[in-house]
Amino acid sequence: MILDLHNKLISGEITSVKLTEEYFSAIEKKDSEIGAYLILLKNSALQQAKKADEKIKKGESINILEGIPCAIKDNICVAGERATAGSKILDNYTAPYDATVIKKIKEAGAVILGKTNMDEFAMGASTENSGYQRTKNPVDCARVPGGSSGGSAAAVAGDMAAWGLGSDTGGSVRQPASFCGVVGLKPTYGRISRYGLIAMASSFDQIGPITKTVEDAAIVLSAISGEDRMDSTSAKSGNKNYEDYLSGGIGEIRRMRVGIPKEYLEGLDEKILEKFNAAAEKFKKLGAEISKISLPHTQYALATYYIIMPSEASSNLARFDGIKYGIRINDGYESQSELNLNDNPNNNPNNLPRNLFETYLDTRQYGFGGEVKKRIMLGTYALSAGYYDAYYKKAQKVRALIKNDFEEAFKKVDLIFTPTAPEAAFEFGEKADDPLKMYLSDIYTVTANLAGVPAISFPIGEIGGIGEIRGLPIGGQLMGKWFDEENMLRAAHVFETT
């Protein structure tokens, strides 16, 4: 899609201004129902579009992303614009700088349409945990778009952006992509700089593209990846042109060994299993060598993830304390009544904080939503004296075993193929009251974050469609070796285009 738009821009068939206006009118028409965007950046978007058009008019060469409109998850900082990460505690926060990925796409000339809705601080699998609004799945408005990057996925799936950026800590790019029928890529840990991404769990977080096609994911990846001195965990490994990521065509897949971990199919919903098996069959027909493999510690992945992630989050979210930025509850924050908090702090009989400690307590009690507070407390508990060894350290050890599973598997295969999620998009409220049930949505995606490997979700079919009525999309997930996005993207690209 991006390449097609790029060619149309160069040939003069469309202009960037026209394209941008078309996206804004699509947003105007649909987004009051879908709720993908938190804010729109009309002025700066149209300004950038004009700039791109002028360059084209002058016959200057343009970058592949130049003049093409995109949607950015609200936990990625765009200088001078609001960034809430879906939380009331950042209701009044304006980012004073650009995230590295934003700097890169601005330099590439991309048009930023707006910031998209998400689960508060990326904690959730349905975008229902947003402090602001609900986002509906464009495929079926009675259902969630997945999460936490539900806004970006809904914007791309609903034709309200050509491509989007999300962030993936345990599946937050791939699972919503699967639910909305689009492509979601989580690169190798370190491939993309996290500078300017509001941190949730720093050893898992990666920014990733949400796109219509695998080719588009490769295009965006090559534009935003690379080492960054502002993120000391960003990797030195060189970046590639998207053509290099995809080159080789169908011939490439003939030498690929694809492993299917048996643990991922145990107890899987039959309708999803059927689609998954058909997709595996297609890989086989395309010439890949398919084999069953084992990742023996899979059953411990979710518990491991849900210890390490809240631990890191409890530490990262300590910065939201009402002192340096964000809202301060009670004194000093004038517009708290406009905040529309779930619980009105003025109803609290002890609502006059007199010292620092009480300001912390109140700001964080009323600024954070329930899930965020729960994870902060879980993490605090797991890291507290007397429990550290039993929880955090133990989890880091099991994480080493999970990584080792992948190292062993990748001695035998080039890629690992699994379903992206154990289900299709579910209905609003279906899991809201059962935290463990919601956590199970991440069961196939967390392992890539635990092991740090790259993974991509792409559509492999739909279930439950009747005649004209579209079914619910199902995603397949390919995982690759560390820093080997190439084989993964090539295989997914061939799958998608043949």
Add this chain to the structure above:
Amino acid sequence: MLSKDEVKHIAALARVGISDKETEKYQKDISAVLDYFEKLKEVGTEAVKPIGHITGRENSTREDKAEDFENKKDVVKLFPESKDNYCKVKSVL
């Protein structure tokens, strides 16, 4: 199951105020997740070294040189309370 006092203690450590109603809810929810973590006890990890950095990246160093952040003005604007361009902190005692 965690006791109410334990939940209140954790909340205080985490600097999160919680109401009595919330204390009960967190008591239940956090305990449910902690029970789920018990599963990890099955895994033998005596000889396993915990993960440090997942892609094996070694220390990343740079020259210890101060740099100027360009946009100080907008950072100051974000302070909930400020005085003479400084962030004003609540009294500690």
